[in-house]
Amino acid sequence: MDTAIAVNPGFPRLNQPAPAFEAETTHGTLRLEDFQGSWVILFSHPADFTPVCTTEFVAFAELAPELKKRGVELCGLSIDSTYSHIAWVRNIEQIFGVKIPFPIIADLNKDVATLYGMVMPGESKTETSRCVFVIDPKGILRAMIYYPLTTGRNTQEILRLIDALQATDKHGIATPANWKPGDKVIVPPPRTTEDAEERMRAGYETADWYFSKKTL
Structure with a gap:
């Protein structure tokens, strides 16, 4: 007997349009469409005024200038209130000397969290997990990363991911x-026998017909 796997129709999928939303943030009301034409990193955190989340926000703030160079906007989210977000952002600036330059969505009703599958009931029914969604300038969801509550994200890996996606598109x-960036890249494998033969003569660094690298 075939076993069907139930899929949440609202759960985001790679290379599909990212779920649209309108939400209150620390920078006022924002819609996903407001970011059209830019890359977006939408990320959730479990709760304000918590130590791991604080280290992440400091790291994202420090990464923001590099992301800006790449045309990438940041947007945070948790199910805390706007007032909590504002107080926490002020606290981070006062205690750590770091100003948070990006908006934070106040998702008290879990509207956006539900659209993006950010709440993992097996881990917590009341907090959003550490999710990262990379959305391209056309509003297409290009990457998703999920971390457990106990593990802070590696923001340099997120920057590397952006560089890889942008290199692929270009x-x-x-x-x-x-x-x-600077390393050799993979040339897409050939799709026909003739292309495979040509590949071997193309001058790439070729280990075999399906595996070739080149320098950008």
């Missing part, structure tokens, strides 16, 4: 494991 290539 050059039509793929990136190997642990790739970083």
